[in-house]
Amino acid sequence: MSAEALRVAGATPTSGLTAQGERERLSALYRWLWKFIRPELPAFAAVLLLSLLAVAAGLGQPYLTKALIDDGILARDRAGVLEIGALMVGLALTALAIGFGCRRIHVAASARMLHRMRESLFAHVLSLSPMFFSRTRQGDLLARLEGDLGEVQRFAVDAVLSAINSTLTLIGTVALLGLLSPRLALFLAVLIAVNSVVLSWVKPRIESLSLRARDAGVDVSSFLVEKLAAVRCIQTHMAEARELERLQGLHDEVRGRMLALQVFGYFGGAFPNLVLSLAVIGIFVGGSLAMIGGDALTLGTLVAFATYVQRASAPLHGLMGLYLQWQRVKVGLGRVEEIRCLRPAVAAMSGNAEKLPAGELVVRDLVFSYPDSQREVLSGLNFTIPAGAKVWFRGASGSGKSTFIDLLHRHFDPESGSISIGGIDLCDVDISVLRRHVVVVAQEPVLFAGSIVENIRYACPDATQEDMERVALAAGVLDFVRRLPDGLDAQVGARGAALSGGEKQRVALARALLLKPAVLVIDEGTSSLDADLEQRFLHASGALLPGAMRIVVSHRELACDAFDLVIDFQTVGSC
């Protein structure tokens, strides 16, 4: 998948892929999963070993029961009964201790693996361009990073271990059953075959119901993420009741789909249990009749056999459940893979230049249109900004000012033409170097929950206190923090909710100044400040960043003579 777009909810994750493509996609995904499993192999091997010991301890119990009945109770051997009883207790305690150790190792390794996987996907998502985020519902993304990834990880670790465990238990049980009574073992094999037929009928229905239930769940989380971020707007438009109704509608859909999934899931899971219960009854009735008819079967053998059959129920059930779980995991796998396959719109290290030289900014024949759009937003843009100039980008709304800034910051690369600084094409500059030297302050500043000072230091945690206070003064932050009891340490709330729009912009401006950029771009980033404060900031930023180029993007009327150059995006001329 090259475009930064996820499938729309409801579409099949593999739609459009050939069987060959599907196989390649899955093998790429397995290779990716293997990266996270490999470091945990020693832990998983220990878990497997302990599981095997637990299986052996479990399988020993019914055999001891047989010995207790036949050699102890029926032989009236008191000492034998006590000895076998003690052995049984010892075995139970050993199984308990092994189980505890196994669980501890397993939980730690498995959580580590999940966290590494999520960190890797998170880092990948952070490399995607802003367009991806504008097209993707946050709830969907969250569901993929949380639910889907968790499901994949649980399957990759737990399911594989439980499959090995269950298979070994079953093999051991069947072998012991065959040893105890081959005829009864054959009877059991027929019942297992019946189970498999039923399951193959349930399987495709579970898969499609899983997909539908997952999509309905994603709709709810996307709804909540979007609406919780817009509570004020909902209140302003008195839309509370309507939004609640929409949530109720989405919930109705989720409930309907979940119920259908649960009914099928329950049926798929409960059927093997029913078959095994019938098998135990059959063994007792059939075995008793055979004993009454003079068969050589002993009571101990019959009890031990029935116990083994009951014990086989858990692994058999586990294996069946695994099969059903795999159907659900395939849906999650497809959704995780869709994120993993997304490629950033620009290559992170496409260039060799490790430093951005000071110099003029030259734009030559720049052409750009957004992916999936035929319309050229910028068609043949040409201009030059001298080094250290103070520039105003103006032009009507939609004329392409912010798009140009995104190109300057390399969120996209141009279709043709170039942008260069100091003679170096930006496509040849390492992105991290570029973004260290070209800093953009957007109209809607993003603040994180924490203190004002933490937000100012966000891009530059090692800045000195002196530098931090200097930029806070230049951006006008100190003006309003004086009123706050905690000063610069005051908490800004989630996304800066405790600050006004202008205060948030001032914190964002201070944060940008702290980076001492070579090019400072203020993309409507002073729109909430009054004219005085805006002028004060421009003046102070000039003093703090001598020689830096400053670009102010605004469609408000500003005084032309406050700038060295004005570039109008409608005419690309200057006044």
Ligand SMILES: Nc1ncnc2c1ncn2[C@@H]1O[C@H](COP(=O)(O)OP(=O)(O)OP(=O)(O)O)[C@@H](O)[C@H]1O
């Ligand atoms: N992600 C996108 N996908 C497709 N088209 C887009 C995208 N982002 C912006 N556009 C379009 O590109 C054009 C230029 O948008 P841009 O945001 O660059 O304008 P602007 O001059 O900064 O406007 P304003 O002054 O209102 O911020 C607009 O017509 C807009 O609809």
